[in-house]
Amino acid sequence: MNVDRYAVIGNPVAHSKSPLIHTAFAKATAQSLSYERLLAPRDGFAAAVADFAAQGGKGLNVTIPFKLDAFALVREKSERAESAGACNTLAWRGDHWFGDNTDGAGLLRDLTVNLSENIAGRSVLVLGAGGAARGILQPLLGQRPHRVVVANRTHARAVELATRFTPYGAVASIEPRALAGSRFDIVINATSIGLNSQVPRDLWPDGMFASAALAYDLVYANQKTPFMVWAAEQGAAKTADGLGMLIEQAAESFLLWRGVRPETAPVFALLRGG
Numbered sequence: 001m002n003v004d005r006y007a008v009i010g011n012p013v014a015h016s017k018s019p020l021i022h023t024a025f026a027k028a029t030a031q032s033l034s035y036e037r038l039l040a041p042r043d044g045f046a047a048a049v050a051d052f053a054a055q056g057g058k059g060l061n062v063t064i065p066f067k068l069d070a071f072a073l074v075r076e077k078s079e080r081a082e083s084a085g086a087c088n089t090l091a092w093r094g095d096h097w098f099g100d101n102t103d104g105a106g107l108l109r110d111l112t113v114n115l116s117e118n119i120a121g122r123s124v125l126v127l128g129a130g131g132a133a134r135g136i137l138q139p140l141l142g143q144r145p146h147r148v149v150v151a152n153r154t155h156a157r158a159v160e161l162a163t164r165f166t167p168y169g170a171v172a173s174i175e176p177r178a179l180a181g182s183r184f185d186i187v188i189n190a191t192s193i194g195l196n197s198q199v200p201r202d203l204w205p206d207g208m209f210a211s212a213a214l215a216y217d218l219v220y221a222n223q224k225t226p227f228m229v230w231a232a233e234q235g236a237a238k239t240a241d242g243l244g245m246l247i248e249q250a251a252e253s254f255l256l257w258r259g260v261r262p263e264t265a266p267v268f269a270l271l272r273g274g
């Protein structure tokens, strides 16, 4: 029997939790499919994707460093992929790939459903102005926050990003040192500081967290990330890493591919526990 084939493509990809997540979704929704890891050479993304399609592949999750390559490759794409300028999900449409980006929707679901956070009317600070920041601005602005402020080490990139998203809502850039004295309800780490380096304490001023503020790191780990530790020291009432977003963006991809939205809570418990 032929089962529909899906995969996550990246480099590196061995660490990816996507196979575990999608296999759990498939089991819970009684969908018959296979899901594997595809390691593509850094200069061989298009060839690997074409190969996968030729072998009957139905869909791909795209991870580092190929989200821009995926965007460039697809013939048809969703509006949210357009606005992010990157694709994290590809769906085979019989003779071409359709490109989507489910990262922003995944973040929104994690914030609003899992963490019960209101975004409407709140002040949001996004730290970083690279690809990860670009992928979340339109979905955030769609929730009608009081304002979204983008701050980045290289200020010019924050200016460029804020300008690009001005048509979607109240977004502005600010130089990191000019943040002193401002307070935010939600602070999102969209830098690539990640797990192995420390939050640059000389860059981000103290005291940016409003009372009851949430600090959200797009990165996830088995222990608290450096950003979460720093935010808690700074008085953030709640901290969260990006595991919920990872699972929610996967659910959104699964929905696109299979037409069924899987429950995410059991998979969150499985991954957090293991």
Ligand code: ATR
Binding pocket: 127, 128, 129, 130, 131, 132, 133, 152, 153, 154, 155, 157, 190, 191, 192, 193, 197, 200, 203
């Ligand atoms: P991604 O796709 O993960 O966003 P990216 O496009 O390379 O990756 O962007 C990385 C982001 O993290 C940038 O905003 C970068 O700041 P610069 O634009 O100044 O490079 C930010 N970043 C990386 N290392 C950082 C550090 N040590 N301190 C502050 N910001 C950092």
